Amino acid sequence: MLLTTKFLRPTSDARAVKRDRLSDLLEPxxxxxxxxxxxxxxxxKTTLVAQWCARVTSPTAWLSLDEHDDEPRRFWQYVIGAFEQAGLNGAAELRKQLAHQSDESFTEAITGLINILAQDGxxxxLVLDDFHFVGNPAIHRQFAYFIDYLPPGILVTLASRTEPPLPLARWRxxxxxxxxxxGLLAFSEGECxxxxxxxxxxxxxxxxxxxxxxxxEGWVAAMQLSALSSTFSGKEAAKSGSQINLDERYISDYVLSEVLEQQPRDIADxxxxxxxxxxxxxxLCDSIRESSDSQEMLERLLGQNLFLIPLDTRNEWFRYHDLFRDALLLRISHTEPEKATRLWQRTVEWLLAHGHVQEAIAQIVRQTDWPWLARVLAEHGNNLIHGGYHLPVLGWLDALPQSLVNDNPQLQMLRIWGLFFANRVDTLEPLLSALEDLLDRQVADSHPDAEGALGLQSExxxxxxxxxxxxxxxxxxxxLTRQVLREIDHTRIPLKSVTYYGLGLDCYGKGELTEAEDALQSAVRYGQVEHKPSTVLSSGGLLAWIQYNRGDIDLALETSTDIRQWVDKHYADPSQPRLISCWQNSTLCEIHRERNHSELAAMHLKPLLEHVERGTEPGQHVIIQYVRGHLAFSEGKLQEAIEALEDASQTGRKRREQIVFEPPASTALLARCYLATGHPEKARACLDARADGEFTNPLHLEQSRISEARVLVALNQPERAQEILSALLKPAERNAHNRHLVEILLVYGEALAQQKRNDESQQMLTRALNLAAEAGFMRLFAEESxxxxxxxxxxPALNGPGSWNTNLRKMLVDQSQSRQVNSDTRETPTSRSAHKPAPQPTALPEPLSQRELEVLALIHEGHANKExxxxxxxxxxxxKAHIRNLYGKLGVGRRTEALxxxxxxGLFEA
Known part of the structure; x- marks a missing residue:
């Protein structure tokens, strides 16, 4: 006799979350x-399948399996019985025949069921719930035969905790x-x-x-248990909106009874x-278990879906579901506390030995083993900070008892480095003085670690x-930097990369670019040896920035690519954001902008803008805004460029003392923006407002002087422009500042053309073209007047053969036609109102920018400033700034006058 309740499909709760996205997948x-x-x-699983069955119109047989059904005859009796219960004609007779068959393969009965389904049409x-209870290989072979020969239109649904050993690959x-x-079954946040x-x-x-x-993580059983625990602890409190607590007792009991206690002894252990x-x-598992079968065990767990989540595509790294892991930890810590401690210590030791220092520290902190944490930070903290983990290190230092930090010079120095990288430099001087006093006392007391004290003095x-x-x-x-370089070989502390980076910054700031490149190459090399990815990225980024600004675009791109590949290879922590260097991303933005690939440039700029929005140190702020303004200038977004460059210029002046290098010449680029908007006097005023001796870096000085020459040309003073350019030409050639050399030749050519010296002008412009073609410059031509x-x-030289000439000519022609179309559009009769003439550009002394026109339109619609x-x-x-500029150009003082x-x-009609 069959137990008919096994054929009953669970009733779908009307309040249950409807999972239409998954039910659609179950449809035939x-x-x-x-x-x-x-x-x-x-x-x-069962709830989902039951919901789906409730909405289908075709006949469906349901069978809930249990541990007693792992026997072929019983299994097939119940499968046929499920069809019989659902009303399949002929199933009852077939089940009776099965009871008397002696053939243990049951091929006749299975074939009979297939034929009955085919005849029915x-x-x-067929739904088989809890199929994981079926482990008999004979049943699996028979079931595979059943699926292989099913007639068209028959759909079987298996709900199981483990993937059954069926020929799934062939069927897929x-x-x-x-x-x-x-991953699909897990609830989304909305479903939660x-x-x-x-x-x-x-x-x-x-x-x-x-x-x-x-x-x-979308595990509905855990959500339900947490909800029930809140309800049982007080329905009224829960319904009034109190917090849901994930009560570990309920979840642990569920895991232990429904999962752990159902497993074989070796799996449970x-x-x-x-x-x-x-x-x-x-x-790791072999090490802590002192065994050699862990890979096999992990694959068994993966096959049985025991809350094991793969972390890669090679089945190498995994993790347990957090709540499942917590329940397991709770069990072993209660039943075998000494073994649990021993296993935990072995885990931390393995993580430290294999370079997973952050994970090891997280485990130590979780166990509040402060002496061990102090030892680990003293040994590994420096590399962590220079690898980009300065904020976590500061947090771990704060977690330590003060007594462990006060008498430990290494930990005090670690805090100083952490604060420095967090840009809290104003707090460092008293900490350095206190550390020097501590070292003096230790020397006076004949402290055994004299070599360590010397290393700290170098730091x-x-x-x-x-x-x-x-x-x-x-x-x-x-x-001080050179003193450190003299002493550093006598210490154990790996600081050469940081020292050479500082030396590179010094040389760059003084304009000693060759020396800066040498120092930065050393910083990169030592940073790779010392495994300091953050220092490698910053040093390589500044090196590429110098190479680009000297005009070596290909070399700068190669440097950036090589550095990024090394960092990505040696810095692979998915829990941390990707390391970004302001120097490198700025360089890549400039390279792609120059090569007329604005989308790629914007992609590299985007993460830097997030730094600006969150607040970054002033030097980086200036660089980012400068690069942002340059990209906007190249794209013709002049107002956006002016806003970014004005911000860069003001920040560079106001916070100059907090910037450890000379910022880019924002005023030079800002002056070019004013020229492009038709305001040479504004451009001249912008350049005149610079502080005396603002630039020591020759690249910045050249850039500023070239902008002065551009302004003079725009003001019809070509002779004075020529004087400036003549003085710049030889040094730029001598120092191979190729990008600036191209710009000097171009502006020089324009100045000569203004003087009707056309042959000389063509010679200058041809030299510029030849040099630019060799270096791969492109966009800088489109930025000129x-x-x-x-x-x-x-x-004539531009009409020569070659893809570079063709691309440059096309870019300039397209730009010229676009400008002409815009001009014609303003002047054609179709753009005029039927009653009023179109507004002319000369109607205002200074035309409104596109953004100002947008603001004006929104004011006209009656919107307030916030709207x-x-x-x-x-x-x-x-x-407010747009409105202020708008009022100034219109010569008004309030909204009604502006309208x-x-x-x-006629601005509204336009």
Missing amino acids: HGPKRLNLVIAPAGFG SAWG VRRWIEDIHP RQFFRETMGLQISDEDVHTVYHKT FLLETACCPRLCAS ISLMRSYLARTRSDDKSAAD PDLRALLLEL IASKMKVAPATV ARARDL
Whole structure:
């Protein structure tokens, strides 16, 4: 006799979360024969399949399997019985025949069932719930035969905790299978919210939903247990919106009873023994278990879906679901506390030995073993800080008892480095003095670590050299750096990379570019040896910046690419954001902008803008805004460029003492923006406002002087421009400042053309073209004045063969045509109002920018400043600045006057 309750499909709760996205996947389509719903206990497999069955119209047989069904005859009796219960004609007679068959393969009965389904002709479905209870190989062979010969339109759905040993690969190739794995079954955050509020009736906040969702990773059983624990602890309190607590007792009991106690002894032992591992690999598990079978065990766990989550595609690294791991840790710490401690210590030792220092520290902190943490930080903290982990290191130092830090010079120096990288330099001087006093006392007391004290003295000197740079005390900075270089070979502390980076900054600031490149190459080399990815990235980025600005684009790109590849290879921590260097990303943005690849340039600029928004140190702020302004200038977004460059210029002046290098010449580029908007007087004023002796770096000085020459040409003073350019020409040639040399030749050619010295002008422009073609420059031609671009298009050399000439000519022609179209559009009759003439550019002494026109239109629509800021997605202060400029150009003082003036000019009709 069969137990008929096994044929009853669970009733779908009307309040349950409707998972239409998954139910759609279960629907029959094409050649599909099998739905495979595989996930650990408590992921909602049965609920999902029951919901789907409730909505289908075709006949469906349901069978809930248990541990007693792992016997072929009984299994097939129940499968046929399920069809009989669902109303399949002929199933009852077939089941009776099966009871008397002596053939243990049951081929006759299975074939009979297939034939009955074919004769019936309906699109039958069969659901086998808890298929993981079936482990008999004979049943698996028979079931594979059943699937292989199913008639068209029959769909079988298996819900199982483990993937069954069936010929799934062959079936997948034939597109017979729909896989629904744990990642799909896990609730989304929206489904989690719906579950708590509608299914469980708990009015919890979105913040609580977010917390529970991330803690449970969409595991619905854990969510349900947490909801029930809150309900049982007080329904009224829960419904009033109190926080949901993930009660570990409920979840642990569930894991232990539904998962752990159902496993064979060897699997259960492995789970408990490896629960202390934040991540698992075979080598780590073998080490802590003192065994050699861990890879096999991990693969068994993976096949059984025991809450093991792969972390790569090679089945090398895994982790347990956090709540599952917590339950395992709770069990072993209660039942075998000494063994749990021993396993944890072995895990930390393995992580430290294999370079996973951050994970090891996290485990030490979790166990509050402060002496061990102090020893690990003293040994590894320096590399962590120079690898980009200065903020975590400061947090770990703060967690230590003060007594462990006060008498430990290494930890005190570590705090100083951490604060320096966090840009909290104003706090360092008293800490350095206190550390020097401690070292003096230790020397006086004949402390055994004299060599360590010498190393720390070198670190103190190195730190003081960086502080001297922030005070623009270049001589002290250089002296201290060279002192460190003399002493550093006698210490055990790996600081050569940081020292050479400081030396590179010094040389760059003084304009000694060759020496800067040599020092930065050494910084990169030592940084790779010392395994300091952050220092490698910063040093390589500044090196590439210098190479680019000297005009070696290909070399700069090669340097940037090589450095990025090394850093990505040696810095692979998925829990931390990708290391970004302001120097390197700025260089890459400039390279791609220059090569007329604006989308690539914007891609490298984007992460830097996030630094500006969050607040970064002033030197980086200036560089980022300079590069941002240059990209906007190249794209013709002149107002955006002016705003960025004005900010860069002001920040560079106001916070000069806090910048350890000479910032780029923002005023030079800003002057070019004013020239492009038709305001040479503004450009001249911008350059005249520079401080005396502002530039010591020859690249910046050249850039500024070239802008002066451009302004003079725009003001019809070509002779004075020629004087400036003549003085720049030879040094730029001698120092191979190729990018600036091209610009000097171009502006020189324009100045000569103004003087009607056309042959000389063509010679200069041809030299510029030949040099630019060799270096690969492109965009800088499009940034020059319209008159100069017209001269270039008439140049015979530009019409020569070669892809570079073709691309440059096309870019200049397209730019010229675009400008002409815009001009014609303003002047054609179709653009004029039927009643008023179109506004002419000369109607205002200074035309409105595109952004100012947008603001004017929004004012006309009646929007307040905050609403305008929201619509334009800018800060209210930016809107105020636009309105101030708008009023000035219109010659008005308030909104009503601005609107009246705009109507008189026909701006709204335009």
